[in-house]
Amino acid sequence: MKQVDKYKPKKKPQQKPDIRQNTRAGGSFFDRLKAYRDQHAQNLFSSLGRLVSMPFTSIMTIGVLALAIALASGFYLVVVNLQQLTSGLEASNQISLFMRDEISEAHAKKYAESIRKNPNVQQVTVITKQQAMDEFKHFSGFGEAIEVLEKNPLPVVIEVLPKDSLVDKDVLTQLLEEFKKATEVDFAQMDLVWVERLQSIVYTAKLVAILLAILLGFAVFFIAGNTIRLEIHDRRHEIIISKLVGATNSFIQRSFMYTGFWIGFLSGVFAWFIVTFILLIVRPSVENLSGLYEGSFHLLFFSYSETLVLLFASTGLAVVGSWLVLHFQIKQLQPE
């Protein structure tokens, strides 16, 4: 048996009339989309126009923001450059073996040969007492003082370069321990220790850079928000009149959001120029310094992707800061 209920006409849910009916522009979807786009374009340019028409205020605000952003991103670049310094060192997990004083050069060379056979070793170099002395004279600046010495006090040194593939610290340490046990070796040192120390310094600097960026990010957020708050105050007459003729909160917010957008974007651009300008100033002296250490260190500037991140972050923070202020303040302004 079929249920009779099934054929009863379904009760339609009572439809509420749309309150917005006849209060919005008609026309096709495409027409309305075009009008919407026009509105955005108009807001984009009129907010820029307002910034230009108040140059003093705009420059002050954008200047403060640009300095905050430049500080954060500049410190970040310093860390990136330091990192470049240690990444160059990462390959040199070299081990220096200082021979006992009584070991002759011939003995040392024989020992070096035996090391060379170790499958974990890539390269072995013997530095004779004389070579070490020449090098020391040349680089230390104590050349004349050393002339006075009757006997060469420097030991024979064997420099061992482990295989490139040897990145495992445990294997390296094991290798080091092996060398330490040898009777010929007085003292074995891995350069990696120094690299590690430098790396931990860089790591600390990186942490500081991140914290600084977060703090200054908040500064951008608050400064942008406050700027918008002041603009709302200046234009409250316009806001109230717009509300009287039927503007929604989001319509009013839009033009202010574009002000936030421009403030953030322009501050990002200025910060980029500030940091790049400072780097250009210090580049000759940094490269001079690097030359003194026979290094091939080149100062790094903002890359394309870093520039994009910088602009997106500064714009985004300013827009979000503006939005929060707008969200709470526009509601409160009501016509009386």
Added chain:
Amino acid sequence: MLKFENVFKRYAETGDVLKNISFHLKRGEITFLTGHSGAGKSTLLKLIGLMERASRGQIILDGQSFNALNERHVPYIRRKMGFIYQDYKLLQDRTVFDNVALPLVIAGYGHHEVARRVRASLDKVGLLGKEKKFPLALSGGEQQRVGIARAVVNKPPLIIADEPTGNLDPELSAEIMLLFEQFQHVGVTILIASHDISLIEQMNHRVLRLDHGQLVAG
């Protein structure tokens, strides 16, 4: 068109400002709202414009009860009314064109349609050719007509005018009233708050008179 049903408005500090107000404005009717100062005229206009809500009773515009509205509906209801003020409330840093265009831009019209309607509206109030002027460059009567053009540009069914001739001499006032009568002929409902007794008497329209918050005539 606009109906008040037993509307009360009470403020905590001053008590009932409006008491049991009921009236019905029909489509295409011009009505004056008058009364001594403090009688509740401006409170009544605020209730219509949704700047304030009634404490009791209900207000119905075009079949829509205001009691059922929440805050986000308010802008759309305001688009059904054109407000005209004694102090014009124009944006001084915008041209006449931009002032009149504001309601259309808000409603989302494209710029061709905006330009066409703004011109039509300015033509109606006799200000065609002054689009590019700023309000301060116009006389008081002209500024008031800009305000009227802005109020009617969106073709709202209801116009609320608060002392529209308060700052104008009798001759200009008469011109403004003539304009209102033209709108009336195309079916617009008009409510004019005024205490210009001579003007009200010579116009011969319906009059709502408030006295200490109560409707005594109408």
